[in-house]
Amino acid sequence: MKIDPIVAAKQFIDKNFSNCQGAILAGSVVRGEATETSDLDIVIFDENLTSSYRESMFDFGWAIEVFVHNLTSYKYFIEMDCKSAKPSMPRMISEGIILRDVGILESIKKEAKEILEKGPEIWSKEMINTKRYFITDALDDFSGSNNRAEDIFIANTIAYLVHEFVLRTNRQWIGSSKWIVRALNQYDENFTEEFVAAFNVFYKTGEKKKVVQLVDKVLEPHGGRLFDGFSLGK
Numbered sequence: 001m002k003i004d005p006i007v008a009a010k011q012f013i014d015k016n017f018s019n020c021q022g023a024i025l026a027g028s029v030v031r032g033e034a035t036e037t038s039d040l041d042i043v044i045f046d047e048n049l050t051s052s053y054r055e056s057m058f059d060f061g062w063a064i065e066v067f068v069h070n071l072t073s074y075k076y077f078i079e080m081d082c083k084s085a086k087p088s089m090p091r092m093i094s095e096g097i098i099l100r101d102v103g104i105l106e107s108i109k110k111e112a113k114e115i116l117e118k119g120p121e122i123w124s125k126e127m128i129n130t131k132r133y134f135i136t137d138a139l140d141d142f143s144g145s146n147n148r149a150e151d152i153f154i155a156n157t158i159a160y161l162v163h164e165f166v167l168r169t170n171r172q173w174i175g176s177s178k179w180i181v182r183a184l185n186q187y188d189e190n191f192t193e194e195f196v197a198a199f200n201v202f203y204k205t206g207e208k209k210k211v212v213q214l215v216d217k218v219l220e221p222h223g224g225r226l227f228d229g230f231s232l233g234k
Helices: 005-017 073-085 088-095 103-119 125-144 148-166 178-187 189-205 209-222
Strands: 022-026 040-045 053-059 061-068 097-101
Touching: 005 022, 005 040, 005 053, 005 061, 005 097, 022 088, 022 103, 040 088, 061 073, 061 178, 073 088, 073 097, 073 103, 073 189, 088 103, 097 103, 125 148, 148 178, 148 209, 178 189
Parallel strands: 040 061
Antiparallel strands: 022 040, 022 097, 053 061
């Protein structure tokens, strides 16, 4: 049986990073969303390291992913997360439970929280139009296709593009995999229900109408579908 995640994380730190200046337990166990396959996400801050690294292992009855940084290297990963609008590192630091701290983590957690609250950079009009074009292109492929195998993967692309469009045009963080739905829920639970329902109908029955209606509803406030007149790099 797995021991308590906090106990396991503390024992892991004592065993492997006894001289670190800070350690945070993050992830699903902290949010109360752990499943049978959940792991422990542990962020380590060690001033003696010359570079950061990530490592996965089994120990103390848990799958453990450890993200190891010195006192400045984490900033690079936060910057990369902000550019991709997927705030993995700021989220882990902000929501995480402090397991060890010599007085460095208050300012680091404050920085991460402020980044999350600020949201990603605002999309330009040009970027919005570019995304409208690519969503339109995928939707046309979807509507015109009679190949079930191709339909499935076009739908996957549309789902990602639409979630990204909705969130970024409202200056919200996006996600991937399970975080697509989580990020949408954090923004608008009602829209998320509509989004999931439309794609669920398609995947179950092959009916495309609700997906097409959803996409048009999302694009409409920004000018609708875009093909004629679109130019990129001219």
